[in-house]
Amino acid sequence: MKAITTILAVAALASVPLWLRDPYLLNALITTGIFIIGAMSLNLLLGFTGQLSLGHIAFFGIGAYVSALTSLGFDVGLPGGFRLVHTPWPPIIGFVLAILIAGLCGYFVGLLSFRVRGAYFVIVTISFAEVVRLVALNWVELTQGPLALTNIPPIALPLPVFGELTLRTKFHNYYLVLVVALIAYLLIARLVHSHFGRSMRGLMENETLAVSVGIDVTRTLTIAAVISAAIAGAAGSLYAHYIRIIDPEVFAFINTVTMVIMVITGGKGSLAGPVVGGLIFGLLPVALRPVMAPEAQWIAYGGVLIVILFVLPRGIVPSLALRLAGRRRRSPAPATLTETAAKEPA
Numbered sequence: 001m002k003a004i005t006t007i008l009a010v011a012a013l014a015s016v017p018l019w020l021r022d023p024y025l026l027n028a029l030i031t032t033g034i035f036i037i038g039a040m041s042l043n044l045l046l047g048f049t050g051q052l053s054l055g056h057i058a059f060f061g062i063g064a065y066v067s068a069l070t071s072l073g074f075d076v077g078l079p080g081g082f083r084l085v086h087t088p089w090p091p092i093i094g095f096v097l098a099i100l101i102a103g104l105c106g107y108f109v110g111l112l113s114f115r116v117r118g119a120y121f122v123i124v125t126i127s128f129a130e131v132v133r134l135v136a137l138n139w140v141e142l143t144q145g146p147l148a149l150t151n152i153p154p155i156a157l158p159l160p161v162f163g164e165l166t167l168r169t170k171f172h173n174y175y176l177v178l179v180v181a182l183i184a185y186l187l188i189a190r191l192v193h194s195h196f197g198r199s200m201r202g203l204m205e206n207e208t209l210a211v212s213v214g215i216d217v218t219r220t221l222t223i224a225a226v227i228s229a230a231i232a233g234a235a236g237s238l239y240a241h242y243i244r245i246i247d248p249e250v251f252a253f254i255n256t257v258t259m260v261i262m263v264i265t266g267g268k269g270s271l272a273g274p275v276v277g278g279l280i281f282g283l284l285p286v287a288l289r290p291v292m293a294p295e296a297q298w299i300a301y302g303g304v305l306i307v308i309l310f311v312l313p314r315g316i317v318p319s320l321a322l323r324l325a326g327r328r329r330r331s332p333a334p335a336t337l338t339e340t341a342a343k344e345p346a
Contacts, residue, residue: 013178017171025286026170032282033177034239035255037184039262039274041231044188046260047268048197049224050204051114054122055129057256059229062105063098063236064246065136065143068152070094071241076142091155095237102233103226110225114218126253133251148247155241173242180238181275184231189271191227200224265308267315276316281305 020026038060045051073088113124136143143149155176156166167176191197199220202210211217240246258281266277284304288297312319 010178010182014175017174023170026174028283028286030170030173030177030242031239032278033174033181034235034242035258035282036262036275036278037177037181037235037238038232039259039266039278040181040184040188041228041235042259043263043268043274044191044224044228044231046263047270047273048192048200048204049221051221051224052122052260053125053228054253054256054260055125055127056228056232056259057251057253058125058129058132059102059106059232060236060239060255061129061132061136061251063102063233064240064250065149065236066101066233067091067094067098067237068149068240068246069142070097071153072149072151074142088153091153091241092157095155095234095241098233098237099230100233102236103230106225106227106229107222109229110222111218114221114225129251129253129256133248136251137248143248146247148245149240150245152240152244152246154244155238167241173238177238177242180234184234185271185275187227187231192271196220196223261305265305265315267317267319270315270317270321273315273317280316 016029017026020029038056041059042053042056045053045056069086070089071091071094073086075083075085077083109125109128113121113128116124137145139145140147154166154168154173156164158164165172167173192200199210199215202213202215203217203220207217236250239250261281262277263274264277265281266275267273281301284301285297288300292300308316314322
């Protein structure tokens, strides 16, 4: 049943560009999809290991800058009078490097920060995001600082027979984001249902018991952080090549808060939760903009968030799944042919 639902959902999403002609709404869906990928990566930590990372946007921004700089090239000075010169590479290589370097940063951050827990871990992740933002803001020779990196080329896919397909249009980018989101979803699903996924859940539910049965806490959490950061880096790369301009505001704390809201309201610890929460809170501002003033939009946004968490405290997907399971248990089983015949008068 779940597989059929997933296939139908993917088919419905794949059909959107075929009937949606409004470029503004299509643009909103693309950016929402990119942030849903980031929310899925955050859910891997928050929902399946119980670790709240409020600096997760750092990996998103690192992926964006790495991919942009790889495709634009740079010429920066180094200590001792040396210069580091990089000629532009194809954007698809930048996409791959964004995943690798974001994952590497996730490894080092996880290796250091997972030795602490609770509020200390949150502080470490926030501090890391702020350090990365300051580097992007002040290393003007490399990142252009507040002037931003501009004219970032779109991703081009090499095709064996037809040459190279440059993904310039919203139509192309929608399907690119959808494919990457589907790959990320399947990767996380495979990981969660594996032995490693059970180890992550064990650490979240009872760390002392998990350690007693031989689960390496730091190793498990660090691997989860690497995969989570790599997926966030992929989302950042998509964002850079779609928007085609990147500045230090990509590291804004509100972007992390947006991802957390998507995960919590959709249902942390569920695979579909970030997708459902992302679609609601990614498209809600678009729906409210024509009918409300900017100040009222934020009030309505917060009101919807409060109502969802009050009515569905576990999140939308887990709460609805529990209620549906409860109704199935309460519904009487259909009578068999023997029972029906026994009830009929002779």
